[in-house]
Amino acid sequence: xxxxxxxxxxxxxxxxxxxxxxxxxxxxxxxxxxxxxxxxxxxxxxxxxxxxxxxxxxxxxxxxxxxxxxxxxxxxxxxxxxxxxxxxxxxxxxxxxxxxxxxxxxxx
Amino acid sequence: xxxxxxxxxxxxxxxxxxxxxxxxxxxxxxxxxxxxxxxxxxxxxxxxxxxxxxxxxxxxxxxxxxxxxxxxxxxxxxxxxxxxxxxxxxxxxxxxxxxxxxxxxxxx
DNA sequence: TAAAAATACTCCATAGGTATTTTAT
DNA sequence: ATAAAATACCTATGGAGTATTTTTA
Numbered sequence: 001x002x003x004x005x006x007x008x009x010x011x012x013x014x015x016x017x018x019x020x021x022x023x024x025x026x027x028x029x030x031x032x033x034x035x036x037x038x039x040x041x042x043x044x045x046x047x048x049x050x051x052x053x054x055x056x057x058x059x060x061x062x063x064x065x066x067x068x069x070x071x072x073x074x075x076x077x078x079x080x081x082x083x084x085x086x087x088x089x090x091x092x093x094x095x096x097x098x099x100x101x102x103x104x105x106x107x108x
Numbered sequence: 109x110x111x112x113x114x115x116x117x118x119x120x121x122x123x124x125x126x127x128x129x130x131x132x133x134x135x136x137x138x139x140x141x142x143x144x145x146x147x148x149x150x151x152x153x154x155x156x157x158x159x160x161x162x163x164x165x166x167x168x169x170x171x172x173x174x175x176x177x178x179x180x181x182x183x184x185x186x187x188x189x190x191x192x193x194x195x196x197x198x199x200x201x202x203x204x205x206x207x208x209x210x211x212x213x214x215x216x
Numbered sequence: 217t218a219a220a221a222a223t224a225c226t227c228c229a230t231a232g233g234t235a236t237t238t239t240a241t
Numbered sequence: 242a243t244a245a246a247a248t249a250c251c252t253a254t255g256g257a258g259t260a261t262t263t264t265t266a
Contacts, residue, residue, distance in 0.1 A: 021246080029232070030234080031246065034246090045189055052246065056244095057245090062192045065191055069185070080177030084157070084177075127220070128220075139220080140221085140257075141257050144223085147222080160265075161219095162220060162221090164220070221263080223263080224262090227258085227259105230255095231253095231255100233250105236249080238245105239246075
């Protein structure tokens with residue numbers, strides 16, 4: 001099995017909007033992508049995350065638990081992205097060594 | 109930009125093994141996959157995560173920071189997977205409603 | 217010069233779109 | 242009957258392998 005960040009974003013959007021349709025619109029994809037992405041995820045982990053109704057979807061208990069975790073993952077990832085981008089910017093290429101030392105003393 | 113779990117796993121493996129070659133072997137992929145995956149990630153976040161040597165690779169300061177975050181992400185994700193699998197198993201299909209209620213009282 | 221990593225090229229798996237069917241109220 | 246989600250089918254993007262070149266100590 002392989003959970004995908006894309007799938008986490010689908011779950012988060014679907015939970016926030018209460019429907020696959022609105023989630024799809026908010027992410028700029030089609031409903032079918034959300035539907036399949038979440039179904040594959042559910043199959044992979046062996047649990048339903050949403051109950052489906054004619055008016056949209058609602059999180060199951062398992063889904064609520066998963067949503068919390070999913071948000072943590074995405075948040076952590078965005079933090080990693082930002083932190084490292086700030087610290088590491090400019091340290092590529094020929095001047096690596098010199099810049100490393102300045103980074104080490106300056107930031108860390 | 110879109111960081112990928114695959115890339116996080118590459119970074120973790122490369123950091124643990126100190127070489128793309130060994131990381132590739134441990135993950136059952138080719139070195140070129142690791143090399144490109146990590147390069148793309150570095151380009152995306154705008155920072156070098158590894159310094160390259162003839163004997164392998166070593167984490168940069170930015171890389172060490174990122175590694176910590178990457179491990180958090182992967183750990184959190186595996187926890188989510190396991191938790192939800194346990195809680196949600198069996199609640200699919202026709203008998204959803206009945207089982208939900210038992211889950212709600214039993215587990216949550 | 218010897219080891220590892222990066223690149224060029226190609227192939228294939230799969231994520232996503234379109235169209236249609238199924239489900240739930 | 243109507244709104245939403247699921248499925249079937251097809252296409253295109255990009256991840257990964259093979260072969261080769263470049264880089265580092």
